[in-house]
Amino acid sequence: MNTTASPSRLLGLGLYTASEASSYTGIPAKDIRRWMFGYRAAGVDHPGLWTPEVAFLDDKLLGFHDLLEIRFVHAFRQHGVSLQAIRSASLQAREMFGQRYPFTCKRFQTDGRDIFATVLDETGDEALLDLVKRQYAFKQVITPSLYEGIDYAGEESAKRWYPVKRSKAVVLDPARNFGKPVLATTGIDTAAIYHSYLAEGQNAKRVALLYEIPPAALEAAVNFEHRIAA
Structure with a gap:
């Protein structure tokens, strides 16, 4: 692990390998690597869903907020939502909430369906249909258990x-x-x-x-x- 950054720059960020993140979340490490660091398919390079919190390090590592956010990505993928749609939802929610990690924000519980409605129009991802049309379906994916155990600093930013x-x-x-x-x-x-x-x-x-x-x-x-x- 080549953590060449000064210790002060790492304070308060958290530091996890994909394997460690897998242990703590139960999500396969191969999926975490694919979502966070990108992948190559059919000769095309696909970037990660967002830039990792500790991207300034040379190693492929996750920060604390990355660790929490991938739990939501996993919930979407379990429902069949495409990575393209998840990427678009993340970008739109980031702009709307002014938060770098919008899925973890409690506000996503109330505004997430509106964001997915816009993404549905953009991508035509059929897996989003029932999430947009049926409140019950959305609540089945974005369950309260995803937020349970998270302490927040203020209204939106996860603290621990x-x-x-x-x-x-x-x-x-x-x-x-x-x-x-x-x-x-x-x-x-x-x-x-x-x-x-x-x-x-x-x-x-x-x-x-x-x-x-x-x-x-x-x-x-x-x-x-x-x-x-x-």
Whole structure:
């Protein structure tokens, strides 16, 4: 990883490989690479859907907001929406909201159908028909669960993400540990806890004492790392 930028420039951005992003989101790494960094098909180069937050680095890496935004791209693709239509929707929403990562904005829940209606006229993408015509269909794709766990700075910009449903024990916060998962209360890297847990023969009590954390915090870190390793 050739992170030649100054550390101060990286603060608050988060830093993830496609494989790490895949672990945290459950989206295949090959899809993430295709969406973020582009691909070549039939002799034609297709760029990524948007410029990554950490594009100033030489490596193909994602920033924190890229990580959250691809979860919405995945939801659209699961519904059959073309990359061309997603690209167009992203551009239009960016202009409308004045936000670089518009799908993650809570406003997209209310204004997204209008944006897709314009994209439907432009692209003729039939997968957009029911999203535009039926509010229920749109809500099935842009589900509240996509926004659950996201803390916002003000109304629109995502600040941190709690990836485990109905739990705030583990957090991805670009202002801490370059956005890698940490225990929310202590900031200790969950991967470090998990590796210690394995090295100590899965002796939970010993590792909890070593890190000076409650057993429940240790359990949360271990369960999270188990889940993303599966």
